[in-house]
Amino acid sequence: MGLFSFIKNAGAKVFGIGKTTAEETADEATLAKQKATKLSNAVETLGFKVQDLNIEVNSDNATVWGQADSQATREKVILVLGNTEGIATVDDRMTVEISEPEAQFHTFVKGDYLSKIAKKYYGDAMKYPVIFEANKPMLTNPDNIYPGQVLRIPALD
Template structure:
């Protein structure tokens, strides 16, 4: 799918590291690499916990950029993994290098929407589908990352599936 941009400091906290003094730069750099590795493993575990099936899922984080590889079970799962990683605090870009397992049915790629202040799923549904009552389509497309249709936040990126 390509490279996605996210708002770096919006989303779930994964890193837990702050700014360091200059005299601690070398130590901080080593600690950052360790934290990035731990964050990547935590995201991989979260994907498994959310029952998102990706064979050989590998997430690599370098500073604020994440690279994802593996074979997703389907296009929707691929998009959900990108959003899971990109909607994590500290991640600004996601390089999606995943493939999708062969499927008989061709599913079109979803559109993506970055939530702004004042957005609701109904308002987003009205914008993309012309009908605010189609918000459950967006909610379902973003499960299991969304657990409540009223709990979205500015900077969060959502999948907007086509209504084929």
């Protein structure tokens, strides 16, 4: 799919707040490996099926490889990585087991709400549950979306 841009300072705090003493004394390569491990754990915790998942972090860029079981899983993994505070770009090098249409992405801004987004993309505000469902398990409540968060907007069947 390519390279995706995100807002670096918006997102989940997968890396924690502040640096531990060990992190302050660690070199860049060690920190990058620790960040990659935390991102891999975040993906696995959400239950996404990606064979041979491999993530590398270089500064504010995450590169991901592996074979996702579906296009939706691939896109959700990209969003988990990119919607992490400290990550500005995701270089997607994953393959997909089952091919299906790619979703669009929408960056949530102040004043947005799911029905407004559904109206924009689908022409029907009542289709907001499609967007909510497409972003589970990253979204657990349709009212808890923050500005800068990127959402999947799947094609309607």
